Amino acid sequence: MTAHPAEPRFPSPMAVPHRLTGARRPRPGEPLWIVHGPGVDDEVVGEDLRVRDVEELLWEVLHAAGYQRIVFSAYRQPVYFRDARSRELTRSGGRAAAPRRPRAMRRFAGPLGDRMLVSAPARPAERPAATASDPSRLQMLDALMAQHDVPTAVVVPNAETLVHNIQPDMRRPFAEMVGRWTAGRSGAGNVCVLLFSQPEFADVVQFVRDQRYLPRFADRLAALGAQRGGPAVGRLGLPDEDELSRLVHAVRLRHRLRIADWTALDHLTRVMAAQEFGVRTWRAALRRMAEPLSVAALRRMELVQVDVPDTSDLWRRLDAMVGMGAVKDFLAVHRHVLRAGAALRERGLGAAAEPTALHLVFTGNPGTGKTVVARMVAEFYRDLGLLRRANVVEAGVEDLVSPYPGETARLTTAAVRRALDGVLFIDEAYRLTEDPSGQGQQAVDVLLTEMENHRDRLAVIIAGYPDRIADFLAANPGLASRFPQGNRLVFADFTPEELHEILLRQLDGLGLARTPELVAALRTITAALHRTRSADFGNARTMRELAAEIMREWARRTRPAPGGELAPATPEDIPEQYRPLLAEARPLEVVLSELDELVGLDQVKNTLREIAAVLELRKLQGGGAVVAPHMLFLGSPGTGKTTVARLMGRAFASLGLLYKGHVVVATRADLVGRYVGETAPKTRAKVLEALDGVLFIDEAYELAGRGHNDFGPEAVSELMTLMETHRGRLVVVAAGYPEAMDRFLRDNDGLHSRFTEQLHFTDYTVGELRSIFLSMMAARGYEVEPTVPARAVRWLEADRDRMARERRAFGNARTVRNLVDGVERRLATRLLRLPEEQRLTGSRLIRAQDVPDPVT
Template identity: 70%
Template sequence: MTTALAGVTPVRLTGGRAPRPGEPLWILHGPGVDDRFAGEDLHVRSAEEVLWEVLHAAGYERIVFSAYRDAVYFRDETSRNLTRAPGTAEPEPRRRNAMRRFSGPFGDMMLLSEPPARPRRPAAATDTERLRMLDGIMVDAAVSSAVVVPNAETWLENIQADMRRPFAEMLGRWSAGGAGGDNVCVLLFSQPDLTEIVNFVRGQRYLPQLTDKLAALATRRSGRAVGHLGFPEEAELAALVHGTRLRHGLRIADWTELPHLLRVMAAQEIPVKTWERLLRRLAGRAELSVEVLREQGMAEVAVADARDVWRRLDEMVGMTAVKAFLTRHRHVLEAAQALRARGLDADAEPAALHLTFTGNPGTGKTVVARMVGELYRDLGLLRRGHVVEAKVEDLVSPHGDTARLTSARVQAALDGVLFIDEAYRLSEDPLGLGTQAIDVLLTEMENHRDRLVVIIAGYAGRIDDFLATNQGLSGRFPRGNRLTFPDYTPPELHEIVLGQLRRQGLTCADDLVTALRTVTEALYRTRSADFANARTMRELAAEIRTGWASRTRLTRDGEITPATAEDVPEHYRGYLAEQKPLDEVLAELDRLTGLQAVKDTVRELAAVLELRRLQESGPSHVAAPHLLFLGSPGTGKTTVAKLMGKAFAALGLLYSGHVVVTTRADLVGEYVGQTAPKTRAKVLEALDGVLLIDEAYELAGEGNDFGSEAVAELITLMETHRGRLVVIAAGYPERMDEFVRSNSGVLSRAERLYFADYSLPELRKIFVDMVEEMGWTCDPTVPARVVRWLEHNRSEMARQGREFANARTVRNLVATMERRLAVRVLKLPAAERLAQARHLVAHDVPEPETS
């Protein structure tokens, strides 16, 4: 019989670590059920011996084994005697061997040879006799009993056909409360996943009740009656190594590297029985090291040295908040372990291990997830600490395989980390398949709470919504375990891209270093919600290397020259373009005809913004204001809007200062669901510049008109993109006032610029400037005739109650004069046409129209 194990329950037994009182079945599964176990006393035992110890420690007096070829056998005399038929004589007691005390490296512990396993087996029995005996043991409430079935798959498959129904009925009775006291039947399966066991039992067809029972156990979230015996962990492998060293002379190459060596062994998913054979073979032949394991093909899974984790974290650019969180998290977990080792927190909830990562793409979430796996492994919380990445497509199937896909991904991540990026897409699935995946995931997290860590990642707001959809989710991802990954700052982005270029073997000329500083600052200022941070820097470095290679055409023996600003990709060159100085922009404004009140207001506004920028020590805290342009058509609103964009760019308040001109038709859709996307598209087009909405009051529709939806969406986006967007709403003064009053949002606080109608002298100058810009000449009488035509047109428009279009009318008149010029010139002889092709005469000015 066996001697008592020091730790009794092996560390690698996770889940249900002992029979659950009142539950007649205890399922043990996994690769460990066929393995051997190294105990703290440095002896190696079979799974049956260890299981006997666990059950004995749990208080079971009678422990009976029943295998396919051995109907009933025992590993201790007490169990055999309690099962013996009445009147059978007791066997003579065995004499214990005497032992001499000694002192050595393990104190007074004495390392003896492994005790032989000699289970007592009675004569073979038929299935009928076997079942009758096992049923009698299970229903006997007088003796606390456990029936253990090793290799349950073979046992269930080979029950005699005529005994299958009685056997199924017997299991049904036990499950329905027919077992006596807390008697338990322990079934050992080699399958790593409980779902596979359910499918196997279902395939036997004659065990529907057992199938239902196992399926219920698979979904239970508390009071687990299912244990998993996995591969050996570091502590057990340490016992195996030391036992082999003391018993067989195994030598360790470097004792300081032993912890890392054990960590490597534990990561390989190799059973103890295989390690035992290898270590015995190496004893006396080679010193044990990671290199030797690699030579033997036993270290295929690479494991970083634990000391590298924190060094690599320290070497990462930026991420101050991330480093602080992981350091604090480490101290919390280490403190919990220390208290538990002293027995001081027996009633405390285990430290939460599941984490939430929020932040934009490229901020290091996946890299840190791998570090968390290594950290948990080094703390003994996970055996392997590997990371399995999963997207929604890896978990959800439209073909009814969602549960299988999710379970399969969990199985791949067991003893490590399951990293789910954009996890909120599961709850956003319109077909509800994501909800099914969430339910399976929660069940698996409960069933494998000792073997699985889940990290969910994505944008902060959407992660909040995701956790709020299911109480189980919010409970497993506490707010204290949320780690926010901020965007990299411009200096950090600059350092990242230069580091990428160095790692690619390139040196950077000074002009490239300066250019990249400008590019990274611009990328940061103009970043959108999905800015890719370090990923963008990696892509930029790769494109620079491509440009450098194309420019230098380096050969094997050629000289390696530095990368220069010339190698910056074309689509990044726009960030390097210099903006016009403010004085030049204002001088351009001064050259416009008329608009004196507008010019004065623009200069005052520019001065105020420049002052605020100086007061705030930079442009980042000062936002360019939204504007209202009030005036009739053709009074220069679009032209001034473009100059305002340039002025804001010159002040550093907008990056590009470009202008996107829109009307109601560009923002409002014809059907439900079209308006918001159209409005968002125009706003994104105008980001870092100006969105000019002409005749903005046309958005104020009536009834079910979608214009109000466009206004609401626009106001939201103006707040979201504050500092990156200027909206200029333009139109007639009276109608604009009414529009602004009806939409008390951001526009109600906008700066107002009034564009007065041009006077006749100003219109005359606009005409002359327009003709000169086209490269034409005209007779001295032409401008006067143009003024008379414009004066008459303005009077007629006023009489009809219509708005005079100012400079737009002048432009239309010039177009009419061009047509009259063309007709006149083509009537001339060919020799005279060229001389007259760009010269206007009085006849080219049409007569004023009268009604």
């Protein structure tokens, strides 16, 4: 047996580094204390600047906890001690040893007084090397743990070596001994401290389970790990910045290490902490360093494998970012909250309160800075001492979910392990629960478990579109509890001015000069992009892509050569796909003049001119946002509703109320699905097609419910939601017969408030039908004989009377178009009967015989 006297010179809190997380000492009443992690094979640096091995650290912790006898048992050393008292208590069977007296003989005197020289005792025979299966070792440890009179701690370094090398004939006794200890059948208060080098406690459990002969012990370990916070499990990781700073000072004082720049010492230790080396490695490197210590010197020694940015200007960099005022305010407050919690805990206050959650939710459209800010969050979490590293692991659904059974848990666990001591950033996290195979939900379950197991080593940030993230969190109470409402941050789209500034900064970054004309044109483009943005608008990402394309066009136009003069970028370098955003709208009067060319529709023309005038007035007054109204077009078929809708779209574009002003015509078949879940997507698709223009819904009353299983009302509900969501970017025109539309509006109160304008399209008079017929013939390049119009009017009147008798709607201009088609067919048939030389001369003249007789 070997004694290692090492009485502590300082109280144990000075020896325990912050990297010992979880249980930092044995739990009262628990016979096991598990310490695991890469640090169990390392050294530690206490606050007293002393470098200790882990055994000395544990001795001090156990001694301070009141254990009078601390016994160590390694694979090659069955029993040894690090202090004389533990050795004596073991030799005496738990009783204090009697004080030793000098060897002397009574009534004896000699040259040395009463002392006598005797020959040295014979050396005992060398004991064979101990093995893990030494029965005497097991008996002695079991006896020590069973004693009640002396508080005893048995420490087993490299426990996996001991457990793995137990010989088959000793495995049952060993398992029974461990079973007695874990069941509490040991001395009151005694504890067994097991050290495992596995980085994660789950690996420790799996290692013990793989040994096969310790199933109950593996179950006991799993139960310990499942307890909230793992109260009997401590993890000793790699050194953090504070501990490495103490190491630097210890080496500096003892070995005259020189520091190149004292102001950069914080950054230096931050770089050291990111390299995943232990104290033993760093101490050896610092002791042999011949030049002043600096990051460059460490890099020359090939000790810097991970670059770490200097975060001294982290908040200055954040402030310099364009826009994102709400994000900046949130992060500033979040930092103060975290600091306040740490300050309270230092004073022993708020110990019962849950620590402030590190997990965050980022919602917003693409390109709003979520990933950039996630990296900054990792940096300031590290600067606050909440995380050891500032690494960010970006994981998509494909990185977490596998189609193969059992593989998803492994992928998710692996992603978490890569992110430990840093941030796991999951974009579009809601896709996990949208996975139809159910594998995504398994990934969520594993993620929740890992977040709980590593609550002091991991920050998870989930990101995505606001509505879908809200549904994702609402679907799982476990997720909602780990992402509190105060930790949810909305990234708003950049304003047009912010987009323009971002674009100019991107061009500056490319080194590209530009003319004032290009700057003005780009301002127009960014304003148009912002106004017409969809849910997947790329924000800053789109600006970055636009800048790169401008650079490409400039290079193709100017063909710059090294050493030559560099011309600035001009509007000529704007990519082709962005040029339509610069197109000027046609003047309103030009558009309205086209309305005057239409036959009839006097009431419609007057109403549209009034609407246009009011909107123009509001724009001049500058009283806020001006939005084009949704409208009802009421009238029979063929009265010009679709034609007027197209003119109206162009008019609103001329007023600047719609960017495109195009018209998308839809019917019930385009909006209503045939089965559950199909209607809303179809309606959304049609609305997105019509964005920045007009959605014209013909015979809109057909959307009314036709029975219990009809999906028309669902389309109406979705449409009203989208009308509000895209307010200012969409005009919906609902058209149909007046009576049917009136019933349709009465069935849904929300429709009345959304359609604020009504235009009534009356049937055309006989004179108007005659004018429409002549204009259509002229549009096709025909001339008509004087008797043709009268024959056409008689045919149209007869058709109207027939429709009335049959209780069917007269087609108005649509019927006129059908008549013109019929006239053209009769003309073609007549010409075929003429000689070839007469066909050409008569091919553009409509005669009375080409007009069909009235159908009665």
